[in-house]
Amino acid sequence: EVQLVESGGGLVQPGGSLRLSCAASGFTFSSYWMHWVRQAPGKGLVWVSRINIDGSATSYADSVKGRFTISRDNAKNTLYLQVNSLRAEDTAVYYCARGGTFGLSYFDCWGQGTLVTVSS
Amino acid sequence: EIVMTQSPATLSVSPGERATLSCRASQSVSNNLAWYQQKPGQAPRLLIYGASTRATGFPARFSGSGSGTEFTLTISSLQSEDFAVYYCQQYNSWPRTFGQGTKVEIK
Numbered sequence: 001e002v003q004l005v006e007s008g009g010g011l012v013q014p015g016g017s018l019r020l021s022c023a024a025s026g027f028t029f030s031s032y033w034m035h036w037v038r039q040a041p042g043k044g045l046v047w048v049s050r051i052n053i054d055g056s057a058t059s060y061a062d063s064v065k066g067r068f069t070i071s072r073d074n075a076k077n078t079l080y081l082q083v084n085s086l087r088a089e090d091t092a093v094y095y096c097a098r099g100g101t102f103g104l105s106y107f108d109c110w111g112q113g114t115l116v117t118v119s120s
Numbered sequence: 121e122i123v124m125t126q127s128p129a130t131l132s133v134s135p136g137e138r139a140t141l142s143c144r145a146s147q148s149v150s151n152n153l154a155w156y157q158q159k160p161g162q163a164p165r166l167l168i169y170g171a172s173t174r175a176t177g178f179p180a181r182f183s184g185s186g187s188g189t190e191f192t193l194t195i196s197s198l199q200s201e202d203f204a205v206y207y208c209q210q211y212n213s214w215p216r217t218f219g220q221g222t223k224v225e226i227k
């Protein structure tokens with residue numbers, strides 16, 4: 001069974017940092033592009049970042065560029081999102097999602113999400 | 121950035137009735153359009169990809185159509201488990217963008 005399990009969320013003060021993790025199982029992790037998508041409370045889905053299969057190419061939404069860093073460890077089947085300089089507007093559930101084996105793909109599997117709350 | 125606009129924001133439908141949801145892209149996305157279903161407290165779930173291909177696990181009462189800038193998700197006969205929020209998403213260009221969602225609620 002394909003499974004994605006996020007962790008690392010929590011309550012953090014403005015300006016703080018967290019590292020989110022997404023543990024993958026049930027598929028060949030190193031063959032898939034991976035993404036982070038977030039959802040603020042009561043709001044819609046917003047794509048945050050993506051990484052290609054070997055980590056050599058990444059991209060970010062403008063709202064997080066320069067503050068968030070996506071990475072992956074294919075040996076550990078784990079995706080990461082380092083979130084720095086957090087703002088109140090970064091408060092959201094962060095989902096990891098599986099893309100395809102190449103760039104042009106939808107998100108066919110999602111984790112259950114991890115909640116990041118930015119508040120003093 | 122491609123803006124995805126969904127309508128209506130909320131759709132009130134009785135069980136057994138047909139529901140039609142619309143999604144418009146600000147520029148052509150070809151058929152690189154997906155629909156997701158999200159129930160309260162749950163992660164989104166892929167419903168349709170390639171504008172019209174149903175994902176695993178969804179029954180034939182769900183269908184998608186359209187190409188270019190205009191897309192439609194139809195639920196032919198709503199069942200209780202179909203009441204949820206539905207999002208469209210384009211994967212034709214970066215950044216990937218979602219519509220704001222259509223909530224399908226019980227009338």
